[in-house]
Amino acid sequence: MTDTNLDHGSFTPPGTLRFERLLPGPIEKVWAYLVEPDLRAQWLAAGKMDLKPGGEAELIFRNGNLTGPDDHPPAKYAKEGNTEIHTKAEIVEAIPPHLLRFKWEEGNDDWSDVTFSLEEEGDRVRLVLIHTDLNKTEEQAGVLAGWHAHLNMLRSVLTGEAELPFWATLERLEAEYSTRYGLPI
16 A cells, blocks of 8 residues: 555646645644645745635745755755745635635746645545646646645644655655656756
8 A cells, every 4th residue: 555645646748737645634724734824834835815716815935944954955946945936826716624726827827726625534634636737848847846845844744743855855756757757857
């Protein structure tokens, strides 16, 4: 049996990825880590979310804060490694504590769609992440690796276990996804 929390995400061309994780509950706690800015900042990105349909959201990535001082960004990410990256989003649907769906600005008027689904399984919570409309082939391996690394961080935060070095993990996973799905890096 495989560990759902370590499994690679799946990729379906032209641009859909899917991850599944089994996390410690309760579901309300996992939900809070998706929607509350200070909690979300511990594993993904800060930023407010107006959870009504059409509501504005902003994701403020500070990936340099997600790792220790000895873990440095790979050359590809060096200029954004310790800076804030602001990304606009728009809420499509929010059904607390089960579903969060938003459109994510990719630049040049391109938007992708991110859906988090949560379902209780005993004292644990199954999180399913689906990210669609990732049409920039040159970014797909990085997005897969990014979600994988960020979901590792979420699991670490929820379990209290030691976090993996974010940048080293991201670099390793990007190479793995490139090989696995034949995607450029």
